[in-house]
Amino acid sequence: QVQLQESGPGLVKPSQTLSLTCTISGASITTNYYTWIWIRQPPGQGLQWIGGMTYGGNSYYSPSLKSRTAIFRDTSKNQFTLQLNSVTPQDTAVYYCAGGGAAEDYWGQGTQVTVSS
Numbered sequence: 001q002v003q004l005q006e007s008g009p010g011l012v013k014p015s016q017t018l019s020l021t022c023t024i025s026g027a028s029i030t031t032n033y034y035t036w037i038w039i040r041q042p043p044g045q046g047l048q049w050i051g052g053m054t055y056g057g058n059s060y061y062s063p064s065l066k067s068r069t070a071i072f073r074d075t076s077k078n079q080f081t082l083q084l085n086s087v088t089p090q091d092t093a094v095y096y097c098a099g100g101g102a103a104e105d106y107w108g109q110g111t112q113v114t115v116s117s
Helices: none
Strands: 003-007 018-025 035-041 048-054 059-061 069-074 079-084 093-100 105-107 111-115
Touching (some): 018 111, 048 069, 048 093
Antiparallel strands (some): 018 079, 035 048, 035 093, 048 059, 069 079, 093 105
16 A cells, blocks of 8 residues: 655744655565655645656756755655745645556645745
């Protein structure tokens, strides 16, 4: 059974860096053709795709967030991490990690991140 779990601080101050880690169990982060992504849902809004990483380690980002975003992985820990720089209150959202292949997808339960001083 594949499970994803987000971890990180629930409160971040404006202008600081938001850092969240997704730990994968039941599958390898290098599983062929799997992709791992970050998505968020601001209050009262729909899901927003942030970016992702392929099984080969290539990262790609939403154009609107690309200048502030980095996604990288630690294969020894089977984890991938989101860093979002220079956050503002508009970055307040529930953040999800997800992933899988063509025939299946897996989601974490989500973690609330609030940007506030």
